[in-house]
Amino acid sequence: MRIVIPLFDGFTALDAVGPYEVLKMLPGAETVFAAETAGPVRDSAKTLALTADAAFGDITACDVLVVPGGRGVRDFLTDPGLLDWVRRMHATTTWTTSVCTGSLALAAAGLLDGLTAASHWSAAEDLNELGAVYTGERVVFHDEQRIVTSAGVSSGIDMALALAGRIAGRTTAEAIQLMIEYDPQPPFDAGSLDKAPQAAKDLLTAGLNR
Amino acid sequence: MRIVIPLFDGFTALDAVGPYEVLKMLPGAETVFAAETAGPVRDSAKTLALTADAAFGDITACDVLVVPGGRGVRDFLTDPGLLDWVRRMHATTTWTTSVCTGSLALAAAGLLDGLTAASHWSAAEDLNELGAVYTGERVVFHDEQRIVTSAGVSSGIDMALALAGRIAGRTTAEAIQLMIEYDPQPPFDAGSLDKAPQAAKDLLTAGLNR
Numbered sequence: 001m002r003i004v005i006p007l008f009d010g011f012t013a014l015d016a017v018g019p020y021e022v023l024k025m026l027p028g029a030e031t032v033f034a035a036e037t038a039g040p041v042r043d044s045a046k047t048l049a050l051t052a053d054a055a056f057g058d059i060t061a062c063d064v065l066v067v068p069g070g071r072g073v074r075d076f077l078t079d080p081g082l083l084d085w086v087r088r089m090h091a092t093t094t095w096t097t098s099v100c101t102g103s104l105a106l107a108a109a110g111l112l113d114g115l116t117a118a119s120h121w122s123a124a125e126d127l128n129e130l131g132a133v134y135t136g137e138r139v140v141f142h143d144e145q146r147i148v149t150s151a152g153v154s155s156g157i158d159m160a161l162a163l164a165g166r167i168a169g170r171t172t173a174e175a176i177q178l179m180i181e182y183d184p185q186p187p188f189d190a191g192s193l194d195k196a197p198q199a200a201k202d203l204l205t206a207g208l209n210r
Numbered sequence: 211m212r213i214v215i216p217l218f219d220g221f222t223a224l225d226a227v228g229p230y231e232v233l234k235m236l237p238g239a240e241t242v243f244a245a246e247t248a249g250p251v252r253d254s255a256k257t258l259a260l261t262a263d264a265a266f267g268d269i270t271a272c273d274v275l276v277v278p279g280g281r282g283v284r285d286f287l288t289d290p291g292l293l294d295w296v297r298r299m300h301a302t303t304t305w306t307t308s309v310c311t312g313s314l315a316l317a318a319a320g321l322l323d324g325l326t327a328a329s330h331w332s333a334a335e336d337l338n339e340l341g342a343v344y345t346g347e348r349v350v351f352h353d354e355q356r357i358v359t360s361a362g363v364s365s366g367i368d369m370a371l372a373l374a375g376r377i378a379g380r381t382t383a384e385a386i387q388l389m390i391e392y393d394p395q396p397p398f399d400a401g402s403l404d405k406a407p408q409a410a411k412d413l414l415t416a417g418l419n420r
Contacts (some may be wrong), residue, residue: 013232014390017258021224021363022257031257045234047241048227051250051259100391121391129236138395143249152391153231157364174400174410179222181310181331181362182386183401184394185348187372190384191393200384 001167003031004062004089007041007052008082010072011042014153015099016050019066022160025176026168030178034059036082044071061092064163068156069100071121076105083109095163096147099156103149107132111147116140120152121193136192154191157182211377213241215301216270217251217262218292220282225309226260229276232370235386236378244269246292254280266295269301274373278366279310279330287318291406297321305373306357309366313359317342321357326350330362331403346402351376364401367392 003023005016016033024031035041035052042049069087076082086109090096098106103119106112107130117132117140124134139150139159150159160184165173190196212231213225225242230420234241245251246407277296286292296319300306305405308316313329316322317340327342327350334344349369360369371392375383402407 009403012231013227017223017227020258021222024257033258045241047234048230048243048261049261049263051261053257053259111276115362116233121388138393139397143374151393154367154390154392154394158395158397165397170398171407171409171413172405174398175413177396177398177400178331178403178406178410179362179414180364181401182364182394182396183348183361183405184364184392184396185368186366186387186392186394187349187375188380188384190387193388195393196388197381199381201386203381203385204389 001026001028001030001037001064002062002165003029003064004059005031005033005064005068006056006071007035007050008076009042010044010070010075010102011041011068012070012153013043013050013104015068015070015156016066017153018156019097019099021180022157022164022176023064023066025179026164027172032059040150051137056082059089061202062089063094063104065089065096067076067098067102067105069098069102069104073101073104077108087111093146097159097163098149099159100150100152102131103127103132111145112149114144115142115147117149118134118151118155119149211236211238211240211274212267213239213274213276215243215276215278216266217243217245217260217278218282218286219252220254220280220285221251221278222310222363223253223258223260225278225280225312226367228364228366229307231390232367232374232386233274233276235389236374237355237382238287238387242269254282267290269274269299272299273301273304275303275306277308277312277315278391279308279312283311283314286315286405293319295370303356307373308359309367309369310362313337313342314340316357316359321360324392325352325355325357327359328365331357335375
């Protein structure tokens with residue numbers, strides 16, 4: 001089972017690494033990070049590079065595609081070659097998935113037309129403009145279309161565990177959850193627009209490092 | 211505020227990237243991945259490399275040290291030069307932290323003598339043998355010693371948010387939590403030894419890909 005995670009300049013590292021850490025433990029998993037050219041690819045903050053071991057052109061098929069988000073996804077959206085690659089991969093996958101604004105790439109590739117989909121909360125309008133229907137749900141499965149989208153950044157862990165359950169069964173997914181000791185205990189309760197206090201939202205509007 | 215994340219062959223990527231994604235958003239944060247030599251460093255599965263932009267020898271001080279775990283930490287533990295580097299960093303930090311079996315490195319460096327500490331559940335005995343006192347808590351703060359340890363892999367996100375709150379105040383930490391949309395909704399409830407069903411534990415004993 002080949003799992004491919006595309007990288008692009010300005011991706012968000014946790015979007016990619018959360019699902020990677022879960023899916024790589026699936027029986028028979030072979031995980032490949034890919035990019036336009038093989039080599040290091042910088043994240044949105046430019047302080048971390050992940051190595052792509054393959055170029056997009058080297059990969060003609062995969063079982064699971066995991067498209068991360070990040071500010072750099074905007075460039076990705078306007079590259080017809082990349083969107084065509086996403087479409088060609090999707091034609092071969094069992095599951096095509098996204099984390100955070102990665103769903104914008106799936107939408108721009110025409111894979112989410114008229115479908116409900118998750119994304120980072122800040123990208124709701126953009127997602128709708130690309131033909132999908134934003135929902136605040138954390139993980140959205142469309143079995144018939146073989147598509148799973150998930151919300152901002154950290155949601156990729158929840159998505160990947162749910163997907164692991166679909167692919168390999170509940171017990172395997174639970175074993176992976178135990179292995180990564182995913183028993184979340186956030187010290188605050190501000191992880192969604194509904195829950196975050198206004199002061200925290202105001203601070204984001206003013207701008208944090210990203 | 212300089213945040214340093216040391217890498218070594220066989221680290222666990224999510225241990226490093228979870229806290230990175232949180233702490234890099236702190237006001238004034240400058241995050242540096244470091245390793246024995248600068249360049250790509252492979253994780254425990256060898257299917258992902260993160261780039262170290264600095265060598266340990268280039269770094270003489272930092273405000274926050276985040277030591278990840280992973281199977282490769284075993285080699286790290288027996289390298290007197292590396293343990294000496296950890297001790298020298300700790301002499302300069304405001305907070306010295308670990309995720310997963312990263313706490314074994316802190317213990318081997320003599321920083322956890324007689325202190326309660328968290329680690330991956332599978333490393334409890336090893337941690338105790340190195341002079342710390344394993345606890346199943348997810349995040350353990352020792353304010354006087356300026357040390358924070360956290361449990362397996364995914365716990366680094368909880369640790370980093372709690373630390374962000376200590377460093378920059380609750381509202382900033384909440385804004386970061388909202389930015390990474392950390393509103394966990396695990397599809398299963400198997401994230402600790404207490405919660406995981408026996409069948410999942412048996413599967414781990416039999417061996418998963420790692």
